[in-house]
Amino acid sequence: MRLLHWECWCAIIAFLMTLAFVLFPGPYEMAVFTFLAQPLFAFAAISYLVKVLRDLRERKVM
Amino acid sequence: MNIGYAQLVYLFGTLFCVMGILLSIRTARMRFGKLNNEPSVSFWITRLPAESAAKLVAFASLVVMPAGALFIANYHTFEGVHEVSGCASCHVMRPMVNDMMDPQSGTLAARHYKNKWIAENQCYHCHSDYGFSGNMEAKLTGFRHLARYTTHTYKEPIMARVRFNNQNCLNCHKNTPKFQVVQSHHTAAGRLASNQMICLNCHGQAHPSSLQRTPGSADYARLMEPMQ
Secondary structure (H helix, E strand, O other): OOHHHHHHHHHHHHHHHHHHHHHHOOHHHHHHHHHHHHHHHHHHHHHHHHHHHHHHOOOOOH | OOOOOHHHHHHHHHHHHHHHHHHHHHHOOOOOOOOOOOOOOEOOOOEOOOOHHHHHHHHHHHHHHHHHHHHHHHHHHHHHHOOOOHHOHHHHHHHHHHHOOOOOOOHHHHHHHHHOOOOHHHHHHHHHOOOOOOOOHHHHHHHHHHHHOOOOOOOOOOOOOOOOOHHHHHHHHOOOOOHOOOOOHHHOOHHHOOOOOOHHHOOOOOOOOOOOOOOOOOHHHHHOOOOO
16 A cells, blocks of 8 residues: 555545534635535545555556 | 534534544554554454554545545535525625515515514525525535635625526415415416416515615615624
8 A cells, every 4th residue: 555645634634624614614614615625535535546446456456 | 402403513523524634644644565564453343454454544534534524514514504594694695684584674585584484494495496405406506606605706786597496485385275266376377387477576576676785775784784
């Protein structure tokens, strides 16, 4: 498995944005969650899954 | 103890986010290639090799916790738009909400509110295209409104792009004795169902007019007062 630095930092920033929206709901917090946090989560998850697939191929599991 | 949706959202939203942050920090510091010689890790009822445990933590921090947080926050988004205070949090909506709560107003929304024809979530009852039950077009419209409001790319008074769907009125009024007894409802049934004719044509305006909502107008300051 490769390092997951960028993915984790994206997820941490997205979690903080999501937490802000959950605790202090308002239009700006909702916009930050909708337009920034969700794509960051998606980027982190997709990048993680790509690395997992590459890792499995290298080990000839797939 | 009465626990509402808001308390559940606070609880589970905070739980998923805090757990996600802690697990992500742990995963970010992980050196996956150097875990082969590490001792095995206790995982509830079993013990796992250190590398397997680290991979499970990575999966939890980048897939499971984000999925949970996204579900809670999206639920919060769609459930929050049901409440009148949710609508009033955008200042362009204040004229509609202030007018609806004004006992002196004669608009359709105000009459529904002061006569308690709708017990709660009054905005959502007439604009139920929003929320989980609404169609995709309404959701995309909601995202467009959010983007335009938060980037200040709109002009007051705001204008509706789409025609109001009569079905929102008919959900409650259709088949009631008071509705059925009016002959014109039967005469215009086809046009009402297809939105060629809207209910407001006969029943007056639903909200303050665009003229009243224009900055500088005589009513603007009164309509824009912060909601109590």
